[in-house]
Amino acid sequence: MGTILKEYKYTPAKIVHGYSGKSLYINLSDLRIEEKVVTEFMKEKFTGGKGFDLWYLWNAVTPETRWNSPENEIVMSVGPLGGITQYSGTGKTLVASISPLTDIPIDSNAGGYFGPLLKFSGWDAFEIQGKAEKDIIIFIDGNNGLIEIKEAEEYPEDSHVLAEQLTREYAEDEDDMVNVSVVSSGSAAKHSLMGLLNFSFYDPRRKTVRFKQAARGGLGTILRDKKIKALVVKYKGITPNLNNAADLATINKVGVKYHKQMHDLDSKQNKMRQIGTANTVMIMSQYDLLPTRNFQTGGDPEVVKIAPEVFINEWLTQGLHDGCWYGCTMACAKCADHFLLTSGPYAGERVTVDGPEYECVAGLGANLGIFDPQAILEENFYCDTYGIDLISYATTVAFIMECYEREQIGPDHTGGLELRFGNASASLELMHQMSRGEGFGKLAGLGIRKLKKIFVEEFGADADLLEDIGMEVKGLEYAEYAHKESLAQQGGFALATKGPQHDEAWLIFMDMVNKQIPTFEDKANALYYFPMFRTWFGLVGLCKLPWNDIVPSDNYKTSEPAKVPEHVQNYVDIFNAVTGEDIDKDDLILQSERVYQFQRVFSVRMGKGERKDDYPPYRSLGPVSAEEYLSRKELYDKQLRDFQGLDPEKMSLDEKIAKLRAYREDQYEQLMDAVYRRRGWTMNGIPTPERLKEIGMDLPMLLEVVEPKQ
Amino acid sequence: MKVLTHKQELCTGCLDCEVACSQTYFKTSDRTYSAIRIIENNKTYRARKCTQCGECINMCTANAIYRDRNGVVRIDKKKCVGCLGCVGYCSELVMFYADDQEVPFKCIACNVCSKACPTGALEVLVSQVKEI
């Protein structure tokens, strides 16, 4: 099916010490396919993964490039450790592009088999530039050294149908299906700015195609704008040492030690094998951290209805292996099998729902005031197959619902949809509209930043209120943690380079509960170390979860238990064992900082990496409304007394809210100063030439951007 | 179901079983290649070997472990990717690996060691129970 538009033959490069040394470039405008050499310079400065992505992206775009400019690229890379089978979480693909939501580089990552199979097909990285005229599919056959671009007008769009069809088409037989992986989006991606990428893997026990998502920042929207329906890779013959590691024995030893920890401790710790990341939903509610009704509060009595036990006992299949790449014994990719859909174009069909993950239950559940597991699973399914980032969707709809409840918008604007908290069928209908490119759903797909403008300018909403309650920074919607009472996490979100995603830092317990980082300097140190450390996973192709969703039983005896020192050492050992290098844990941070600072300068170059771009909405910092203040009255009154020397008994509620706000906004300013200093930035948030020199990143291309802004 | 059994009272700790096992499958007398390990404790000898419990079947990340017609748990070498997850996950610590081997190895109740045992301490039993 589909006419072949272009065929390209190549000799798959042999992988040595984790690198194939080659990257693949495809230009869809003129159907050009080229091979590039991965240089020693790239390895030294950027390591791999997200580092390679950002390097290629920088060279492809100009400051004027926007997400839908032909020269914008989708770049993906798996990193030097990607694809090893002996440690958990080694199949992550890192993807970068200029985001339709933020206009700056976005990076997002996914499990699934695509990245490792791409590398074993001979490619350390894969750049796609230009736009096709009609819908196409790109197929990479790593065994035979063949790349095909073919017409794909006839293929369906929604991922659960498309990926299943392509997997069957490209596999020779049932046993061969595990050797095929598909990247696709869905029907809503081209109608919204929050389209995601689904990365598939075949589950031989369930005999179905499963998905992990590179969800954030609108990558699926860009994929569809380039008229790509799917990327398909096929590689048969996974063996233990395709990376040709320098020292396989060490990898084996470290891997077996880790697998044994999972076996012995997971059922006592986070139960990742039973429920995955959604294990924390009740805990988050109990600690006042579960975003509820657009981040107004941190939990709700009704949360018991969507507690982990409910999903474990009633919805999620137990006892089957649920890893998204070989060798992952954390196996957190849970799913609900034979789930009966009740709405939309697939109503009446039974499907496998991948998830729910924590962000799904928190976002599509509590944050929308929906405490119904079945509705959450249905929303989860449709977000994925339609190609919608459920975090951006959930946070956007939470904002819309609050606007509706506060009568900033009404049924006249929403086409009659009663978008009140708790209305699951309205949320589902909104999704279906997004998929069809119709009605209010199409508008919602623009994301919060653009909606604020429309609601104010066209619907007459209160601009100040919308600025306070629209949970976005830099144009990207917040991930699902309520964090008003943790100053460090306010920075963790709003100071994150690509926008408020918690993959840079999650400091809430250290800060708010443990009180381990009381001073601005302490918080700044944490906001240096953790973002740097966590960047590293994206450079080498690893998943972050195996780092700290299980910890050794003697972790508490270590001097810095939050860092999980034994696991950090595992990573150092595995990196050295694969690449043959000799790094230590400080070198690991240096590798990260090179790419971290590069990405910040890249954002500056694109016009959005300065202090003005690092401010959160007030909802992130403190109580916007009277109800929010009253929900934690005792705490807030105490803070007015203790920190500001005020007597709350003598103040009106409005005065108290205003005084608390002034205090908290000032605290945030001081935090920014401290973090900028620690990261080697000017007080305007620009990396200094001195800092770039110290870490070996005083490249002329970077200095040219930062020097005029010193 | 076939399973290898060991009678402690008959075992002299001669290790002939280990040598027989590693010689048969890996052409070496190095005991780290044996799927049965005799452990000495105060002149008594305990054998570590697979009980064919099958806990590793569902956890295998490559769907490469299965129970054969005789109830013996086996590894499909064509499917195994050498992740060693089963090695860490075996509660009995009887899934073994060697750095120069692509896949782990385990006791398949083949009778080679019991034939080599001079005292009759080892025996492959066929139990009536098909599944545990």
Add this chain to the structure above:
Amino acid sequence: MIKVNTEDYPWHSGMTVRNLLDEKLFTFRHIIVRINGKYVPEEDYEHFTIRDGDDVIVLHLIAGG
């Protein structure tokens, strides 16, 4: 009065570690308790009594999310 994670907290006679964790709603499974710098194992939570003036640290071990 005792200190819990550096902040003042009211003490009452006979208060065990378990009482304190329940009062503070510290339900997270993954915690370690140190009293005056000394580690208290989980199996002792029920009967380990906290004395007036004690410095209690309840570390929640996650920097995850």
